[in-house]
Amino acid sequence: MRSNSQIVLVSHPQGMVKKSDMTLQTTPLPHHLPEGHILVEIAYISLDPAIRGWLNPGTTYIKGVQIGEVVRTFSAGKVIESQNPNYQTGEYVWGLLGAQQYALHDGQGLVKADLSKGPLSWHLGILGMPGMTAYFGLLEKGQPKAGETVLISGAAGIVGTTVGQIAKRKGCRVVGIAGGAAKCQFLTEQMGFDAAIDYKNEDVLAAIQRTCPNKVDIFYDNVGGDILDAALAHLALGARVVLCGSISQYNSTDPRGPKNYMKIVTARGYITGIIVFDYINRYAEGMADIGQWLAAGQMAVQEDIDEGLENFPSTLLKLYTGENFGKLLLKI
Amino acid sequence: MRSNSQIVLVSHPQGMVKKSDMTLQTTPLPHHLPEGHILVEIAYISLDPAIRGWLNPGTTYIKGVQIGEVVRTFSAGKVIESQNPNYQTGEYVWGLLGAQQYALHDGQGLVKADLSKGPLSWHLGILGMPGMTAYFGLLEKGQPKAGETVLISGAAGIVGTTVGQIAKRKGCRVVGIAGGAAKCQFLTEQMGFDAAIDYKNEDVLAAIQRTCPNKVDIFYDNVGGDILDAALAHLALGARVVLCGSISQYNSTDPRGPKNYMKIVTARGYITGIIVFDYINRYAEGMADIGQWLAAGQMAVQEDIDEGLENFPSTLLKLYTGENFGKLLLKI
Numbered sequence: 001m002r003s004n005s006q007i008v009l010v011s012h013p014q015g016m017v018k019k020s021d022m023t024l025q026t027t028p029l030p031h032h033l034p035e036g037h038i039l040v041e042i043a044y045i046s047l048d049p050a051i052r053g054w055l056n057p058g059t060t061y062i063k064g065v066q067i068g069e070v071v072r073t074f075s076a077g078k079v080i081e082s083q084n085p086n087y088q089t090g091e092y093v094w095g096l097l098g099a100q101q102y103a104l105h106d107g108q109g110l111v112k113a114d115l116s117k118g119p120l121s122w123h124l125g126i127l128g129m130p131g132m133t134a135y136f137g138l139l140e141k142g143q144p145k146a147g148e149t150v151l152i153s154g155a156a157g158i159v160g161t162t163v164g165q166i167a168k169r170k171g172c173r174v175v176g177i178a179g180g181a182a183k184c185q186f187l188t189e190q191m192g193f194d195a196a197i198d199y200k201n202e203d204v205l206a207a208i209q210r211t212c213p214n215k216v217d218i219f220y221d222n223v224g225g226d227i228l229d230a231a232l233a234h235l236a237l238g239a240r241v242v243l244c245g246s247i248s249q250y251n252s253t254d255p256r257g258p259k260n261y262m263k264i265v266t267a268r269g270y271i272t273g274i275i276v277f278d279y280i281n282r283y284a285e286g287m288a289d290i291g292q293w294l295a296a297g298q299m300a301v302q303e304d305i306d307e308g309l310e311n312f313p314s315t316l317l318k319l320y321t322g323e324n325f326g327k328l329l330l331k332i
Numbered sequence: 333m334r335s336n337s338q339i340v341l342v343s344h345p346q347g348m349v350k351k352s353d354m355t356l357q358t359t360p361l362p363h364h365l366p367e368g369h370i371l372v373e374i375a376y377i378s379l380d381p382a383i384r385g386w387l388n389p390g391t392t393y394i395k396g397v398q399i400g401e402v403v404r405t406f407s408a409g410k411v412i413e414s415q416n417p418n419y420q421t422g423e424y425v426w427g428l429l430g431a432q433q434y435a436l437h438d439g440q441g442l443v444k445a446d447l448s449k450g451p452l453s454w455h456l457g458i459l460g461m462p463g464m465t466a467y468f469g470l471l472e473k474g475q476p477k478a479g480e481t482v483l484i485s486g487a488a489g490i491v492g493t494t495v496g497q498i499a500k501r502k503g504c505r506v507v508g509i510a511g512g513a514a515k516c517q518f519l520t521e522q523m524g525f526d527a528a529i530d531y532k533n534e535d536v537l538a539a540i541q542r543t544c545p546n547k548v549d550i551f552y553d554n555v556g557g558d559i560l561d562a563a564l565a566h567l568a569l570g571a572r573v574v575l576c577g578s579i580s581q582y583n584s585t586d587p588r589g590p591k592n593y594m595k596i597v598t599a600r601g602y603i604t605g606i607i608v609f610d611y612i613n614r615y616a617e618g619m620a621d622i623g624q625w626l627a628a629g630q631m632a633v634q635e636d637i638d639e640g641l642e643n644f645p646s647t648l649l650k651l652y653t654g655e656n657f658g659k660l661l662l663k664i
Contacts, residue, residue: 061598229589243597257561257589265575265605266393273597 002029007099007312016251019313033083040103042077046124047328052250070098117291125158125327134162135286137274141242142218146171154222156183158327165299175211205230232260239269302326334361339403339431339644348583351645365415372435374409378456379660384582402430449623457490457659466494467618469606473574474550478503486554488515490659497631507543537562564592571601634658
């Protein structure tokens with residue numbers, strides 16, 4: 001009898017997610033795959049901010065994870081058995097394969113990882129969902145023009161660094177907001193940002209005013225809360241605010257909105273958002289561009305890789321406390 | 333010596349505006365007009381929600397009124413003297429002429445009132461700034477399509493009723509939110525709205541869900557606060573939120589933002605706003621359309637007219653307590 005290790009949800013988190021909201025369980029795997037299915041041996045699990053929202057019981061753009069279900073994650077691995085003509089044994093894939101050792105899957109919505117573009121782990125980061133979120137969020141929703149100023153919150157994360165590096169390719173001035181001097185130094189010295197703001201040690205609004213003398217044309221927000229309010233207070237005429245996430249609010253039992261929201265009116269701008277799943281038919285386009293920039297050495301990747309499925313809950317917590325440095329992954 | 337009566341600002345309001353923030357003063361008028369100037373005898377002063385923001389000291393889209401200055405208002409009257417070749421004695425004009433008996437003005441930014449389209453008071457309402465705010469906010473920013481659902485807050489005000497009536501002309505389902513049974517009945521029986529929600533006596537979110545079975549394609553917001561949050565919670569895919577005002581927050585010392593703001597992301601919509609001054613070169617277009625609908629009896633007007641310049645402060649307060657019923661004006 002083959003068995004599988006899985007992280008399953010025990011309780012919907014109240015406020016900050018706790019390790020005890022999840023447990024590790026062992027379940028049997030079938031000897032024979034159902035028709036049309038594949039078995040994927042997972043190599044990497046991606047820890048992404050969106051996971052917190054998926055652990056709520058309700059449905060937003062996607063159904064919440066139910067008690068007893070495997071925790072939803074993007075994961076990547078190798079197809080080790082296939083009863084699906086679209087997949088060959090030995091191919092690498094990524095998608096919503098969950099926090100588990102093996103995934104039995106019908107193949108729908110999975111993406112094949114082209115390892116000539118970068119190692120498998122990158123396909124959960126800059127070449128995967130976070131990279132596509134950055135690419136389509138910035139280019140389609142933000143519509144950057146050369147010479148404009150792009151401000152990014154949660155800038156040291158994988159989405160933030162990718163947005164910033166793409167914006168530099170498009171000729172923009174790029175300013176990132178991150179927590180701590182080390183992350184700020186990383187942004188300016190390794191990721192090519194023009195300036196960085198340490199929200200833990202600076203007055204954010206004053207720092208935005210100082211580093212964005214022509215105001216903010218595009219604000220790409222991963223954070224929400226006070227940082228969103230500060231950015232709204234310094235928008236240029238015609239500004240675009242691209243909402244990607246609101247990590248400062250995900251674990252709050254009393255989430256709050258941006259009190260400066262009417263500033264979008266005086267800026268004659270708009271607030272919109274990015275849902276990466278809407279662009280699934282155009283991922284190839286994003287991957288081709290980013291792959292080319294990576295191959296030319298024009299973009300850099302920083303990863304933060306933990307090991308062991310049993311450590312999934314504690315690794316996930318690092319994300320919400322801001323302890324990670326680069327794309328957070330769990331290696332199985 | 334000729335004299336003028338004026339309402340001038342005594343103190344910038346803290347929180348809710350008070351009568352004592354303003355005073356009535358008498359000032360001399362020159363015997364001879366300066367070159368290029370006109371003298372307007374004001375007949376009507378318009379009480380508009382935006383006045384509260386103008387009484388703050390800072391600059392937003394327009395400079396705040398300073399202590400000792402005449403309170404900024406849209407007013408309408410007759411040109412009684414002219415040293416400006418663009419204006420003839422006897423013509424009627426409207427614009428930012430202030431809360432006073434006479435306005436000495438250089439003519440810049442004033443609009444001539446064509447009384448063949450409607451009485452002078454209408455030029456401060458449906459044919460004036462509020463009408464243009466409704467027209468360009470709905471049509472340019474909201475982009476309504478026939479069959480869509482348009483939800484309007486502050487619906488019984490002049491902007492709200494005009495938005496609703498234009499949306500009906502465009503084939504939309506129109507739902508208004510207002511305070512009290514009388515205003516709701518007025519919306520459905522006299523203004524042609526399909527449904528009305530009494531925010532003082534109903535659970536607003538439940539009422540939106542009941543009256544907007546296909547969800548909300550356009551939310552035209554004059555109010556902010558809890559009502560904005562309720563509307564955000566029931567947006568259709570591709571929704572447009574047009575921010576016109578946030579009257580629930582204008583007199584608050586602790587304004588708050590919409591905690592449901594991330595709903596615009598899952599709706600794949602956008603939040604934007606309307607500043608009517610941006611359309612000054614296109615007012616003729618809006619006035620022609622609205623004038624035609626009025627002439628054809630396809631739109632109705634409701635006015636609430638007080639009398640006497642000395643009553644300006646108390647009439648202004650009616651606006652923020654929601655006591656007015658229809659376009660609030662002061663007749664001089």
